[in-house]
Amino acid sequence: MVKIRNIEALLLESPFFQSFPQDHLRLLAECSEIVHFNENELLLTEGEKADYCYLILSGGVAIESHYPGREALVVSKVTTQGIVGFSWLFPPFRNQFDARAVTRGSAIRLNGSCLLPIIESDHALGYHLLKGFSAIMLQRMQSARRQMLDVFGQSKN
DSSP, rough: OOHHHHHHHHHHHHHTTSSSSSHHHHHHHHTTTEEETTTTOOEETSBBBBBBHHHHHOOEEEEOOTTTOOOOOEEEEEEETEEEEEGGGTTOOSSEEEEESSOOOOEEEEEEHHHHHHHHHHHHHHHHHHHHHHHHHHHHHHHHHHHHHHHHHHHOO
């Protein structure tokens, strides 16, 4: 139980989870664990089964996309209190990007296989997660759009 309480406390420190009710934090903590990663380690691999979401506690992670014959394109960088991995929520449940550690760090890894049946029965928890993840996804889409405009020289700074 100490582990779950520690994870609950860490979740509560995150701006993403601060508005979640205590019973939701407890459910999230029960499906979570604290993990450590090394520089250059892959947390998520594009195309593989999506099972996890990460709340970064320390370190940095690059979200990357690949195009054959080219170097990986960094779509976004995520640091402390950032969230990585949403694909576990959406069929076909495959990672859409790589998530590569750019430094050593630690994270709370939330297990999507554990959470999916819970949010199917607890729609309020599912709503909180989708609302928060949607805001992050929108922000990342806007960032990717700005990157594309810069690449093609059409940015209106």
